Amino acid sequence: MASSAASSSKYKFETLSVSTPKDYVYHVQLNRPQQFNAMNSAFWREMVECFQAISEDSDCRVVVISANGKHFTSGLDLSDMGPLMETVLGDDDIARKFRTLQQFIKRYQLSFTSIEQCHKPVIAAIHGGCIGGGVDLVTAADIRFCTQDTFFQIKEVEIGLAADVGTLQRLPKVIGSDSLVRELAYTARKMFADEAAQAGLVSRVLPDKDSLLKAALETASSIAGKSPVAIQGSKHNLNYARDHSIEEGLSYMATWNAAMLQSEDLRIAAMAAMDRKGPPPVFSKL
């Protein structure tokens, strides 16, 4: 099944490239290397199309997202702010401008919420600069690895705005230190790989990009070999637990598994676990 490029035309994009390097593993690459993967209008639209399609694609069980070029991303494309500025500077009444801008921001938020809402776990493999919108993007992923040369920068205050597409909502849940989140958001200082690992933003630091991709793809492959019912149920319930009390999370989990324990995957995985010398279990597509 593994091939170099995801075959369907639903994965042909201007700003992203999608391939299938291993069975059930999709690799999405930010692909505007000349522009340091700056996030232009096409990017914001294509991220939603890509991750909503992957979410429902039973040939995919895990996604690795990485980037081509010198930096993971330089964030918002500062040379593509025409539509935004037209509204801001236009003659419309304030209430009309408000409604237009609110819809605009919500559309951009969905670009990264579609990673969080994707049924499949997403591993972000980050190198170089991960700036502005890059932090919004990677905090929506399930797992983050980076290279030793990575830096993270919540740069929004330097262009006069409060980060508005996920960082301020997700980063506090990811790293736990409210003080560090505020320091990074208010100062826009760079946080380098070792500090990011210490803070829990990334779970692994690799020496270079080759070893980064190797580690990310191996991890993806390990996840892809497991029951998709168990993996997708784990992602869904971890997200639910993050946003609810423990009691609510346990109650939701009980209802979820009252259905999912009836899946054939439980029987197949349990038999394979008992027969440790047998072949690895094979699960149907989900």
Ligand SMILES: CC/C=C\C=C\CC(=O)SCCNC(=O)CCNC(=O)[C@H](O)C(C)(C)COP(=O)(O)OP(=O)(O)OC[C@H]1O[C@@H](n2cnc3c(N)ncnc32)[C@H](O)[C@@H]1OP(=O)(O)O
């Ligand atoms: C509704 C709103 C939704 C989302 C909002 C997101 C907010 C953000 O993302 S805030 C962050 C915005 N991005 C930046 O401020 C990036 C600033 N750039 C840099 O920090 C550096 O350029 C660098 C990316 C670290 C690269 O450094 P270096 O390798 O030294 O190259 P440079 O000489 O600095 O840059 C070369 C060339 O690229 C242009 N450029 C860099 N980033 C962007 C960008 N994001 N958009 C447009 N253009 C960018 C830079 O201006 C240079 O252009 P020249 O014409 O060669 O001067």
